[in-house]
Amino acid sequence: MQSARVARQLGGTMAARKKAARKAAAKSSGELIISKSRVKAAARKCNVASDFYAALDKAVRNQIAAAEARALANKRKTLRPQDL
Secondary structure, three states: OHHHHHHHHOOOOHHHHHHHHHHHHHHHHOOOOOOHHHHHHHOOOOOOOHHHHHHHHHHHHHHHHHHHHHHHHOOOOOOOHHHO
16 A cells, blocks of 8 residues: 555656656667567467566567668668578
């Protein structure tokens, strides 16, 4: 009860504050370009740690940046499979 009372005094329920904190964290680090539910579905035999999504997102962003650099070096504005 004590934490619920403090949460109301600080402006909303505890769940609302947590949701707002997650939203702010996502905006500050950029939205994920991967789908958490699809990653979890693809990993059929293992569980997925919560920090795996951020690491995967970073790896995908690096791959896209490298592909863009290769396409531009080849004087193209279209990403193609061979850029990966």
